[in-house]
Amino acid sequence: MTENAEVSPKHPRAESIRIRERLTRRVDGGVVSLAGLIAHGRGEAFDYILGERTTPSAAHAIRAAAGALLIAERPVLSVNGNVAALCSRELVELAGVTGAKLEVNLYHRLPGRDSAIEKLLRDEGVKELLGVGEAASAQIEEVNSDRRRVDPRGILIADTVFVPLEDGDRTEALRRMGKTVIAVDLNPLSRTAQLASITIVDNVVRAMPLLISEAKRLKGHGIEELQREVSSFNNARVLSDAMRTMEERLRELSRRGVYIGPRGNE
Amino acid sequence: MTENAEVSPKHPRAESIRIRERLTRRVDGGVVSLAGLIAHGRGEAFDYILGERTTPSAAHAIRAAAGALLIAERPVLSVNGNVAALCSRELVELAGVTGAKLEVNLYHRLPGRDSAIEKLLRDEGVKELLGVGEAASAQIEEVNSDRRRVDPRGILIADTVFVPLEDGDRTEALRRMGKTVIAVDLNPLSRTAQLASITIVDNVVRAMPLLISEAKRLKGHGIEELQREVSSFNNARVLSDAMRTMEERLRELSRRGVYIGPRGNE
Numbered sequence: 001m002t003e004n005a006e007v008s009p010k011h012p013r014a015e016s017i018r019i020r021e022r023l024t025r026r027v028d029g030g031v032v033s034l035a036g037l038i039a040h041g042r043g044e045a046f047d048y049i050l051g052e053r054t055t056p057s058a059a060h061a062i063r064a065a066a067g068a069l070l071i072a073e074r075p076v077l078s079v080n081g082n083v084a085a086l087c088s089r090e091l092v093e094l095a096g097v098t099g100a101k102l103e104v105n106l107y108h109r110l111p112g113r114d115s116a117i118e119k120l121l122r123d124e125g126v127k128e129l130l131g132v133g134e135a136a137s138a139q140i141e142e143v144n145s146d147r148r149r150v151d152p153r154g155i156l157i158a159d160t161v162f163v164p165l166e167d168g169d170r171t172e173a174l175r176r177m178g179k180t181v182i183a184v185d186l187n188p189l190s191r192t193a194q195l196a197s198i199t200i201v202d203n204v205v206r207a208m209p210l211l212i213s214e215a216k217r218l219k220g221h222g223i224e225e226l227q228r229e230v231s232s233f234n235n236a237r238v239l240s241d242a243m244r245t246m247e248e249r250l251r252e253l254s255r256r257g258v259y260i261g262p263r264g265n266e
Numbered sequence: 267m268t269e270n271a272e273v274s275p276k277h278p279r280a281e282s283i284r285i286r287e288r289l290t291r292r293v294d295g296g297v298v299s300l301a302g303l304i305a306h307g308r309g310e311a312f313d314y315i316l317g318e319r320t321t322p323s324a325a326h327a328i329r330a331a332a333g334a335l336l337i338a339e340r341p342v343l344s345v346n347g348n349v350a351a352l353c354s355r356e357l358v359e360l361a362g363v364t365g366a367k368l369e370v371n372l373y374h375r376l377p378g379r380d381s382a383i384e385k386l387l388r389d390e391g392v393k394e395l396l397g398v399g400e401a402a403s404a405q406i407e408e409v410n411s412d413r414r415r416v417d418p419r420g421i422l423i424a425d426t427v428f429v430p431l432e433d434g435d436r437t438e439a440l441r442r443m444g445k446t447v448i449a450v451d452l453n454p455l456s457r458t459a460q461l462a463s464i465t466i467v468d469n470v471v472r473a474m475p476l477l478i479s480e481a482k483r484l485k486g487h488g489i490e491e492l493q494r495e496v497s498s499f500n501n502a503r504v505l506s507d508a509m510r511t512m513e514e515r516l517r518e519l520s521r522r523g524v525y526i527g528p529r530g531n532e
Contacts, residue, residue: 023304250509
């Protein structure tokens with residue numbers, strides 16, 4: 001694609017535009033789907049309303065998520081196109097710190113897409129990667145997309161699944177299977193956000209480094225302490241905090257009456 | 267692209283998914299840009315928070331917009347990729363009813379893109395189309411994208427410009443040139459929304475048919491009456507109404523605690 005151009009670092013929305021370009025650059029190779037771009041746009045709008053920062057409540061969810069990954073017996077990090085394009089390095093590092101497996105799981109399993117994603121993760125040094133090609137041979141019931149195809153060594157038998165940028169169907173199905181589901185979702189009203197065990201309402205680009213450093217910090221702690229961190233976590237409260245933050249910020253923005261919103265560039 | 271599939275009409279987000287597919291289908295031919303898909307996602311999120319309906323306040327802005335187009339001496343409807351993919355027929359009809367010219371104006375003027383858009387509009391029966399190829403030979407100052415390239419017979423000399431799904435830069439430049447700018451923008455906080463003379467905070471797919479029927483209805487009315495409609499219009503009020511609607515709806519949704527938000531399908 002030639003539609004990307006240099007962004008001036010002084011541009012008020014430079015960071016947001018750079019993230020966009022990391023995604024659009026990955027469309028040609030098949031890593032990012034067109035629906036993935038639209039989904040990213042939805043996230044941008046919610047992030048903007050949330051204030052484009054990690055709220056104290058999201059930081060709390062990140063702590064609980066790190067604890068849950070560390071105490072899990074068979075944790076799996078699920079990888080889709082957008083996350084691979086934005087956070088391959090961080091995914092590989094998080095898997096290393098927590099002992100979780102990485103599994104490619106896609107809504108649209110177009111030909112060659114999983115191997116394009118595999119290449120990104122291999123470049124970041126991943127050793128074992130589940131869910132590629134024929135390896136996604138098991139099925140999850142009641143999921144109406146290619147998301148249902150999982151690896152029998154991974155998501156199928158996992159006790160805890162980390163599902164950044166997820167769809168609601170699969171979150172619901174994984175929960176029904178009794179798994180702990182950790183979601184990253186900027187929309188606190190989505191089915192994913194509402195149904196996950198731990199919802200990190202934050203931009204995945206901001207959340208991943210924090211999740212890694214929390215996992216490193218908590219790794220030295222005893223299992224009882226981690227369990228306390230996880231069992232005291234209240235997801236409903238985190239979601240209602242996020243909604244209150246959005247409401248308050250809308251009120252503040254409308255009071256200020258300034259135009260600092262997401263910049264359109266059709 | 268093969269990622270589009272049949273959507274069950276019973277799906278709670280069927281209409282939203284169909285609109286998405288109308289856009290993604292137009293990427294291959296070059297009508298819709300990748301940045302256009304992300305922009306659409308942002309709109310989806312704001313539309314969802316607004317309640318996915320035309321508010322009384324948006325209906326008021328649509329009435330004023332119809333009046334402004336009818337009293338204009340040289341009205342122009344600006345066409346970009348997303349609008350062409352979603353509303354070609356309506357654009358041609360609106361131009362017919364109001365006597366406005368149609369002009370292609372693009373943020374990313376990639377090779378062949380304007381002629382792909384031209385084909386869509388020709389298929390809907392457009393006779394005169396400005397801004398295609400070398401015809402976009404004039405320049406608007408202080409616009410940092412291909413948006414600056416305009417047709418000397420169209421936007422350059424227009425008194426009123428209809429700019430659905432716009433970027434802030436150009437809206438500001440057109441206003442500085444003394445033109446009446448009518449925008450359609452789901453984000454009431456955007457620069458476009460804040461700087462336009464009349465901002466229709468509504469989904470362009472819902473707004474266009476209403477704008478056409480208002481223009482037909484008002485066409486029989488006297489010029490003084492139309493001028494009254496336009497001059498009594500208060501855009502700041504319309505924007506603050508939209509923000510209040512968003513706040514109220516967030517409060518309502520968080521109270522209900524239901525997961526009916528935009529469905530992710532990465």
